[in-house]
Amino acid sequence: MPHDIDVVLVAPRYLAGPGDPAWVTVPLHRASGWSTAEDPLVPRVILTSPDQLAQLRLAPDPDPAEPWWTLRHAHHGDQRAWSMTFDAHTPVEIIAAVTDALTAPAAPPLAPGDPYTMLYAAGWNAPRHHDGHTSVEGMTAPDGLARVDRTVHEDGRTASWIVETSVHHLPSVWRAYVDGNTPPHLVAALFGALADETPLVREPHRVPHLAATHGRTSAGQVSAETFAFALEGRTTALARRRTPPPIPAPAPPSVPKPRRAR
Template identity: 80%
Template sequence: MPHDIDIALVAPRYLAGPGNPAWVTVPLHRACRWSTAQDPLVPRVILTSPDQLAQLRITPDPDPAEPWWTLRHAHHGDQRAWSVTFDAHTPVEIIAAVTDALTDPATPRAAPDDPYETLRAAGWHAPRHHDGRTSPEGMTSPDGLARVDRLVHEHRAASWVVETSVPHLPTLWRAYLDGDTPPHLVAALFGALADETPLVREPHRVPHLAATHGRTTTGRVSAKTVAFALEHRTTALAQRSTPMPPASSTPGPHVPQQRRAR
């Protein structure tokens, strides 16, 4: 019989905790046809794009402050090689914004006029120096807990650092985008940060800091909604480049139900 289950809605999303890595890996494999490299003796995940140019590697590290996620792309045409890293506690929905934009055939590749446009619209502001001057190279969230910094280098393109931290505590998570990361991927990451839609988590997996520094509400939804969220996401991403099948066609492969809420 259908039944309802408890969920937690966490905002701002950068405090929601990591979530289920399958939110990123399953659509890449099943919708975008990235291949997997499996080694039962090594605790890591490696996914490679069909053209062999991009690779996503998840390498658990005993130190949660070290990058667990690494997305790399090889030199191709006019695009230089680039890489993006994320710490273990980065919400998977923020990582997925980057991989979704990378694999979307319809995503515009042109650089936005203002990379901070979506952040400003969400109330982010330029941080101030000790002397009161604002920094043109960074943006801070309205609550002061998340920050984007543009690092200018002398002999290479400027890179980006995204960081979430609470005063007097270790950094929650950090993302690094090197200077050759395509601008539309940078924009996708900033858009995910600015998105005010709460993230769904299982109540017992809500980080303590989300309860003390963010906004957490609880609710009930049908178990079916939670169980098939990942399947619906995977199907939607597959349809970006695949025409809708006729109503009488054979349905696609079943995606196993996930334990974690999305």
């Protein structure tokens, strides 16, 4: 008989904890054709895009100060090389927002202007300060637990983005570093995932303590089938993005009606 599974809905999502890395790696491999480096002696996951320009490394390190996720893209045409890194406790759904945008068949059109549009809409605040020849533009979540900073030089060149979740005097929960050359639509995808107010689903034993003490949690239930096939459904949906629509069958040629003999 089908049964239900207990889950916890966690908000804000940046406190939800890491989740299952397969949420990122499986769609990249199965839906977008990224190849894997098959080496059982190396305790890390390496995925490379079909064009060999992008690579994702998942290299768990005993040192919590080191990033677990590294996404790199080589110089190509007018696009300079860029990279992103994410710490171990970054929710996989936030990383997936970036990889989904990267592997989309075409980048979505972006309106020119403020890169913080989605954060503004979610009520994030905008402090700013100057430090010598650079200025730091920042956005802080309404609860004060997450922030985005960007260092901009006087010549307008962006040095880097830093996304950080932290609780008062405690060490950072997680950090992400975004190269200043990262394409705008990927930065927008990252910020959109941060601003998204939809709670993330976690198993009860995987809910971080900080989520219970500083976030909002609520108990719920989902069917075992829904829970088991969530990743498969996500992968299938992403694979459909790359499937061209069927070519309509050509119309049959018109045959002239026979004339009556007189």
